[in-house]
Amino acid sequence: MTAMPRKISVVAPTVLIADDDPDICSLLSHLIAREGYKVETAHDGVAALEQIRRHSPDVLLTDLRMPRMDGVELLKQAKLIQQDLPVIMLTGYAGINGAVEAMKAGAIDYLAKPFDNRQVVGLLQRILHLSDTDESREPASSARPSHQDERVVPLAEPAMIPLEAVCGGRYDLAVLMGPSTSVHKLDRQVRLVACSNFSVIIEGGTGAGKEVVAKAICAYSPRASGPFIPVDCGAIPETLLESELFGHEKGAFTGADRAKQGKFAAARGGTLFLDEIANMPMASQAKLLRVLQEKIVFPVGSNLPVPVDVRLIVASHENLQHKVAAGTFREDLYYRLNEFTIRVPSLCERQEDLVYLAQRFIQATNRELGKRVTLSIGAIDRMRAYSWPGNVRELRAVVRRAVLLADTRIDAEHLNLSGGHERRSEPAQFNDIMLMTTAQLSLKDMIRDYTETVERKILAGVLERTCGNKAEAARILQVDYKTLLNKIKRYDLMTQRTVQ
Numbered sequence: 145m146t147a148m149p150r151k152i153s154v155v156a157p158t159v160l161i162a163d164d165d166p167d168i169c170s171l172l173s174h175l176i177a178r179e180g181y182k183v184e185t186a187h188d189g190v191a192a193l194e195q196i197r198r199h200s201p202d203v204l205l206t207d208l209r210m211p212r213m214d215g216v217e218l219l220k221q222a223k224l225i226q227q228d229l230p231v232i233m234l235t236g237y238a239g240i241n242g243a244v245e246a247m248k249a250g251a252i253d254y255l256a257k258p259f260d261n262r263q264v265v266g267l268l269q270r271i272l273h274l275s276d277t278d279e280s281r282e283p284a285s286s287a288r289p290s291h292q293d294e295r296v297v298p299l300a301e302p303a304m305i306p307l308e309a310v311c312g313g314r315y316d317l318a319v320l321m322g323p324s325t326s327v328h329k330l331d332r333q334v335r336l337v338a339c340s341n342f343s344v345i346i347e348g349g350t351g352a353g354k355e356v357v358a359k360a361i362c363a364y365s366p367r368a369s370g371p372f373i374p375v376d377c378g379a380i381p382e383t384l385l386e387s388e389l390f391g392h393e394k395g396a397f398t399g400a401d402r403a404k405q406g407k408f409a410a411a412r413g414g415t416l417f418l419d420e421i422a423n424m425p426m427a428s429q430a431k432l433l434r435v436l437q438e439k440i441v442f443p444v445g446s447n448l449p450v451p452v453d454v455r456l457i458v459a460s461h462e463n464l465q466h467k468v469a470a471g472t473f474r475e476d477l478y479y480r481l482n483e484f485t486i487r488v489p490s491l492c493e494r495q496e497d498l499v500y501l502a503q504r505f506i507q508a509t510n511r512e513l514g515k516r517v518t519l520s521i522g523a524i525d526r527m528r529a530y531s532w533p534g535n536v537r538e539l540r541a542v543v544r545r546a547v548l549l550a551d552t553r554i555d556a557e558h559l560n561l562s563g564g565h566e567r568r569s570e571p572a573q574f575n576d577i578m579l580m581t582t583a584q585l586s587l588k589d590m591i592r593d594y595t596e597t598v599e600r601k602i603l604a605g606v607l608e609r610t611c612g613n614k615a616e617a618a619r620i621l622q623v624d625y626k627t628l629l630n631k632i633k634r635y636d637l638m639t640q641r642t643v644q
């Protein structure tokens with residue numbers, strides 16, 4: 145099957161709203177019509193289905209809970225009629241349950257009620273206009289210009305992250321990071337510490353999502369409407385770090401041809417995130433400690449103090465206590481920062497999130513490339529047997545490449561995972577397979593996929609046992625020799641070790 149680009153109307157696109165609440169229908173109709181889209185409404189799933197049959201809308205916005213036919217069933221039926229129809233699920237059940245249910249059913253995104261008008265419009269615009277690709281929406285990790293602008297900038301990975309995720313209040317870490325118990329625990333810690341003004345140390349492997357967690361703390365905190373300013377301490381040359389953090393006066397050093405505001409000042413009223421803090425030179429560490437104690441900064445070359453009003457979050461991929469013991473991190477600064485420590489588990493410690501995240505990245509990349517690639521069980525097995533040293537960042541890159549390479553289905557070889565990072569693992573679990581339904585594979589396809597994976601494993605195992613002796617393998621498996629040869633060829637089990 146070749147990938148089909150999504151249909152885009154040349155005339156004003158039509159949005160079909162299905163909701164049993166007439167107030168919501170009328171509110172959304174006004175809002176969407178004002179943006180120049182054509183609007184149709186239906187008050188239950190059955191009526192909506194009839195409209196889809198007759199008018200082929202460009203987007204379906206449907207309530208999750210409706211009489212006669214609920215949103216999930218409507219979505220499934222609608223896809224049978226119009227396979228490429230993007231569906232946005234409206235849910236009154238904010239949080240992971242509503243979101244996961246919507247995603248599993250194949251919704252392109254979901255909106256939790258009560259929703260913000262800008263959210264609705266922003267989402268429709270992104271879905272209906274191809275130029276707004278996922279990649280172009282990747283946030284620049286810099287100061288966010290204003291609270292209003294944040295609403296159209298998703299946090300980390302565009303596809304399945306609800307817009308409210310970046311607006312404070314209803315940020316759901318489980319939707320972003322996955323359904324595992326580790327993430328659940330992380331979410332509890334994040335919510336707990338967010339209410340305070342405590343400094344936080346976030347530890348975890350590279351690419352595990354430390355910045356995602358820092359942003360979650362900011363979003364849950366009373367400072368959610370203030371700026372979130374990330375600084376990568378490892379990426380700034382030692383000589384520039386202090387002027388970057390504290391600012392500088394004009395002429396403070398060669399090249400300082402104008403005064404510059406530092407990151408502490410830029411983060412006023414919000415959150416300052418110092419990433420890779422362990423890379424901060426000892427001299428700067430001493431200055432940082434003084435700033436935290438005195439709550440003022442002096443820009444380089446200035447005697448005028450600037451008051452500090454920031455919540456500080458720092459991150460490190462190395463254990464800071466070990467750095468203290470090794471004498472490369474100041475103990476007094478460590479104790480000042482360590483009001484609360486959060487550890488982000490690596491991806492291989494949270495296997496339950498692997499397929500969830502992979503599916504999200506596949507959906508995002510499918511949308512970006514106009515493809516309909518799905519994930520095979522063989523690929524899931526391969527992913528589970530890999531240790532992911534680069535964590536979620538690596539998973540995202542691997543999945544994006546695989547979607548590009550695959551025609552319709554990602555098989556193990558499309559992942560192209562390097563050797564040397566194998567781990568003992570269980571094969572694909574039932575939950576993983578359930579997550580595959582997000583991609584709308586039919587039961588028949590899933591069973592075929594599963595059978596093939598098992599068959600391949602049995603053949604490989606028996607050939608291993610017979611040291612590649614195919615005739616003996618055929619006898620053990622009670623299949624005729626020709627059938628065995630065909631299967632060996634099909635599953636690419638030909639090795640130099642196989643003998644007649």
Ligand SMILES: Nc1ncnc2c1ncn2[C@@H]1O[C@H](COP(=O)(O)OP(=O)(O)OP(=O)(O)O)[C@@H](O)[C@H]1O
Binds near residue numbers: 320321349355419
């Ligand atoms: N939950 C997630 N959803 C989507 N993307 C994610 C998620 N977690 C991590 N990523 C991806 O991985 C990249 C790294 O995430 P993040 O910067 O939060 O990790 P980190 O632990 O801070 O990394 P580093 O150690 O390199 O600073 C992000 O740019 C994003 O592409």
